Amino acid sequence: MKKLLLSEHSRKISIEERINFAKLTRDQACLLPADQKLRYFFSLQVSHLKLDRVEANINQHLGPYSDARILTLIGPPGAGKTSFAENAIANRMRSSERGQQPFLFVAAPAHGSVQIPWSAVYRKILESGQEPLIDHKRATVIEGDRVVTRGPRVSLDSLRSAVESMLRHRGTRLLALDEVLHLLRFNNTEAVMDTLKSLADATDSQLLLIGSYELFGLVTTYAQVGRRSEILYLDRYRRYIRDDEGMQVENQADLNEFASVISRLQKRWPLEWIPDFSEVCADLLDATLGIVGLLKDFLMQCLVLQIENGGKWKSAFVRKALKPASVLSGIRREIESGEEILTKAGYAQFSFDNEVLERIESASAHAM
Amino acid sequence: MDNLTVLYPACPAAIGRWDCEGLVSYLCRLADLHRVSVDDLVNRCLAVCSGYNFRIWRHFSWWNRNATISVFTEGRTDRLTSALALATGVTAVATLSLSKLSSALDLRGMASHVERHCPQCVCEMPYPEAFRPLLWDIGIVTACPRHGIRLVPSACGSPPELHLSLWCRRQVAGICTTCGRLSFKCVGVGVEKATREEMWLAKNAGDVIAAVSAGETFSVERVRLGVISMANRIGDGRPYRAALVCGFSKARLFDWMKGRRPIKFAPFMALCAASGSDVLSALRGQPSDAETSTFRYSCHAKLSAYPVTAKREEHIRAAFADPDCPSFSSVARSLGIHRTTLEREFPAEAALLIERFKQKRCAATATRRAAARIAIEHAIAVLQRDGRPVSRRNLFLESGILVTNGSRFEQILLELCLPVNEC
Numbered sequence: 001m002k003k004l005l006l007s008e009h010s011r012k013i014s015i016e017e018r019i020n021f022a023k024l025t026r027d028q029a030c031l032l033p034a035d036q037k038l039r040y041f042f043s044l045q046v047s048h049l050k051l052d053r054v055e056a057n058i059n060q061h062l063g064p065y066s067d068a069r070i071l072t073l074i075g076p077p078g079a080g081k082t083s084f085a086e087n088a089i090a091n092r093m094r095s096s097e098r099g100q101q102p103f104l105f106v107a108a109p110a111h112g113s114v115q116i117p118w119s120a121v122y123r124k125i126l127e128s129g130q131e132p133l134i135d136h137k138r139a140t141v142i143e144g145d146r147v148v149t150r151g152p153r154v155s156l157d158s159l160r161s162a163v164e165s166m167l168r169h170r171g172t173r174l175l176a177l178d179e180v181l182h183l184l185r186f187n188n189t190e191a192v193m194d195t196l197k198s199l200a201d202a203t204d205s206q207l208l209l210i211g212s213y214e215l216f217g218l219v220t221t222y223a224q225v226g227r228r229s230e231i232l233y234l235d236r237y238r239r240y241i242r243d244d245e246g247m248q249v250e251n252q253a254d255l256n257e258f259a260s261v262i263s264r265l266q267k268r269w270p271l272e273w274i275p276d277f278s279e280v281c282a283d284l285l286d287a288t289l290g291i292v293g294l295l296k297d298f299l300m301q302c303l304v305l306q307i308e309n310g311g312k313w314k315s316a317f318v319r320k321a322l323k324p325a326s327v328l329s330g331i332r333r334e335i336e337s338g339e340e341i342l343t344k345a346g347y348a349q350f351s352f353d354n355e356v357l358e359r360i361e362s363a364s365a366h367a368m
Numbered sequence: 369m370d371n372l373t374v375l376y377p378a379c380p381a382a383i384g385r386w387d388c389e390g391l392v393s394y395l396c397r398l399a400d401l402h403r404v405s406v407d408d409l410v411n412r413c414l415a416v417c418s419g420y421n422f423r424i425w426r427h428f429s430w431w432n433r434n435a436t437i438s439v440f441t442e443g444r445t446d447r448l449t450s451a452l453a454l455a456t457g458v459t460a461v462a463t464l465s466l467s468k469l470s471s472a473l474d475l476r477g478m479a480s481h482v483e484r485h486c487p488q489c490v491c492e493m494p495y496p497e498a499f500r501p502l503l504w505d506i507g508i509v510t511a512c513p514r515h516g517i518r519l520v521p522s523a524c525g526s527p528p529e530l531h532l533s534l535w536c537r538r539q540v541a542g543i544c545t546t547c548g549r550l551s552f553k554c555v556g557v558g559v560e561k562a563t564r565e566e567m568w569l570a571k572n573a574g575d576v577i578a579a580v581s582a583g584e585t586f587s588v589e590r591v592r593l594g595v596i597s598m599a600n601r602i603g604d605g606r607p608y609r610a611a612l613v614c615g616f617s618k619a620r621l622f623d624w625m626k627g628r629r630p631i632k633f634a635p636f637m638a639l640c641a642a643s644g645s646d647v648l649s650a651l652r653g654q655p656s657d658a659e660t661s662t663f664r665y666s667c668h669a670k671l672s673a674y675p676v677t678a679k680r681e682e683h684i685r686a687a688f689a690d691p692d693c694p695s696f697s698s699v700a701r702s703l704g705i706h707r708t709t710l711e712r713e714f715p716a717e718a719a720l721l722i723e724r725f726k727q728k729r730c731a732a733t734a735t736r737r738a739a740a741r742i743a744i745e746h747a748i749a750v751l752q753r754d755g756r757p758v759s760r761r762n763l764f765l766e767s768g769i770l771v772t773n774g775s776r777f778e779q780i781l782l783e784l785c786l787p788v789n790e791c
Contacts, residue, residue, distance in 0.1 A: 098457040099377030132374055136408040140400070140538060146548040147495055148536045149405075152765060162403040169376035169401055 029270035037270040075234030078293035122159035167203035176208040213338025237290035373457040386574025388581035390438035393500035418451035436479040472586035484519040486512035498542025511562030568661035590653030598643040614638040615665040638665035693728040
């Protein structure tokens with residue numbers, strides 16, 4: 001059988017296609033050709049507790065009445081941040097109004113240059129909005145009481161001005177910038193954040209910055225943005241937690257939720273022979289570091305191997321599908337250091353403790 | 369993204385009102401919103417969307433030279449309208465010209481050949497919200513109904529040294545294209561109060577635009593009935609007497625009344641003015657009573673009285689004494705007569721004046737060439753000092769001189785620096 005190339009299928013599924021795949025029953029999915037089976041399984045999105053929490057948070061901060069202009073979505077690699085933005089948010093913000101594009105998703109480019117690649121970023125935004133004539137943009141400048149065109153075509157000014165105009169006239173309410181660290185690693189965080197903030201202010205849109213843990217430190221140190229920004233954390237599932245006495249105990253809630261995710265994905269398995277992972281949920285949680293994205297990658301690899309094997313399941317596939325220990329330990333190190341940054345910075349800790357909240361509640365009760 | 373249009377779905381301004389935006393104004397505004405030139409938008413984007421080769425229209429400044437497309441030009445207005453509607457998804461674009469009125473009236477010669485604006489309107493509508501009402505493009509309209517003042521020609525009043533190069537010009541409403549001054553501040557024409565007749569014309573033409581932009585359609589038959597009714601009212605039962613009252617020929621009136629040809633807008637307005645009819649109701653075939661006006665039709669602008677010989681001689685003497693060496697045509701224009709008429713009467717003086725003007729122009733060209741040579745030499749020296757290649761692009765970025773093919777700069781550049789990097 002021809003070797004299936006997973007990369008060809010990834011990230012090329014439109015929202016309409018995703019909706020169509022979601023409507024398929026398992027029996028119908030079993031009848032799909034091999035490459036379509038992969039696309040079908042790849043397109044599946046399983047909602048889970050941690051993701052639902054982030055979604056609720058984002059919904060709370062989206063919209064014209066929110067003061068937060070810059071939202072930052074952080075989380076471990078493979079947690080599904082990009083896929084969540086590309087699909088869930090895009091689907092939620094779809095507009096039926098002609099010519100309007102309330103949500104734009106852009107992956108910040110990395111060009112290996114020594115300067116921040118702003119023109120490439122603006123180009124990407126324009127391309128994402130399907131803007132015509134990108135190579136013919138011209139900057140209009142108001143000099144005193146005169147309006148003139150200055151500079152060559154496709155100058156930085158012209159691209160910036162075109163982006164602002166596009167966001168305004170396409171009714172873009174949320175601009176998601178993925179891989180923002182490509183911009184922030186030039187040791188000029190303030191300039192980048194200033195530019196992003198001014199873009200959000202000029203266009204009356206909100207920005208959603210997506211990245212890993214390093215983004216947290218960079219965003220929080222920038223005071224201008226801190227006041228009008230919100231940080232959303234897409235957490236992973238943990239097998240063990242510490243109780244009130246500091247003892248390590250099994251985290252039953254997370255284990256159950258992770259098992260539920262595995263079970264739901266198994267129910268959509270597009271082959272007759274379904275591998276059963278229900279008995280090894282806790283081990284899978286360990287092997288995938290409690291990250292749903294990594295779990296999905298593992299299941300996708302299993303599916304590829306099973307399809308290549310003519311639909312017959314072998315438990316040896318698990319070993320091949322799992323990431324090697326060296327890769328996993330690298331990811332684990334990154335996650336743990338990221339979580340440490342969050343803990344040190346006091347993420348999700350508030351100035352008011354429970355006692356203060358109780359006092360407010362009792363005062364409110366008296367006032368009634 | 370099925371519902372994503374190629375161009376922004378920008379709403380046309382003042383739809384259904386007398387000051388409804390014109391088609392070309394909308395096009396210019398759209399190009400400005402997309403941060404591209406009008407030509408790029410038309411030739412590279414609209415042409416792709418609609419499949420019509422807009423390149424054969426040549427440059428925007430060429431095809432828009434008489435501002436007739438906003439009113440109606442057969443073969444152009446409809447093509448541009450349908451391409452814009454397709455690209456923007458805004459169906460209201462179809463109401464930005466008087467195209468829909470073309471089935472009821474003969475719209476030829478209706479547009480103003482001179483671009484005009486209301487000095488107060490352009491100050492109240494600053495860039496980038498500014499738009500150009502279709503009303504300003506109608507030839508017989510000479511006043512602004514909102515401010516009660518006369519429209520003024522938009523020709524640039526800045527000295528030539530302040531004129532922008534073609535690259536730097538912006539084709540946007542509310543801005544002088546030639547010098548870029550906001551709200552046409554370069555135009556030094558004083559504000560004049562409009563007469564009652566001018567106001568009557570402006571208001572009624574505005575009513576017609578409002579009705580057309582609101583989507584109302586008129587039929588040629590209804591208009592014919594309206595013409596008959598108004599002619600009868602003016603002639604008190606003898607309709608052909610209306611021709612003399614209104615200022616057009618009886619033969620034409622006969623054609624209009626018998627449906628041999630559709631009536632034009634100006635004589636129709638003259639009929640309404642003389643009969644005291646409401647223009648809209650007349651277009652609908654049942655003229656109702658309204659304010660009368662003294663407006664009458666004249667097929668050509670009347671020439672002023674032919675100046676006496678002494679005055680002609682005086683003007684020619686003044687032209688000889690003028691150090692600016694005016695052209696012979698400008699002398700004739702100052703007298704209000706054609707240059708051939710003047711040349712026939714004063715052949716020797718005409719030859720001398722023409723020769724003098726040519727010599728002066730040659731000298732000016734030589735001066736300009738010398739100035740351009742110095743500027744290009746300086747720019748080349750700067751480029752060579754910085755180690756940058758001497759290309760047309762770098763030269764433009766350094767000095768602002770655009771060396772186009774066949775321009776006066778090209779020869780100089782070739783002399784100074786051979787071969788030139790063309791990138």
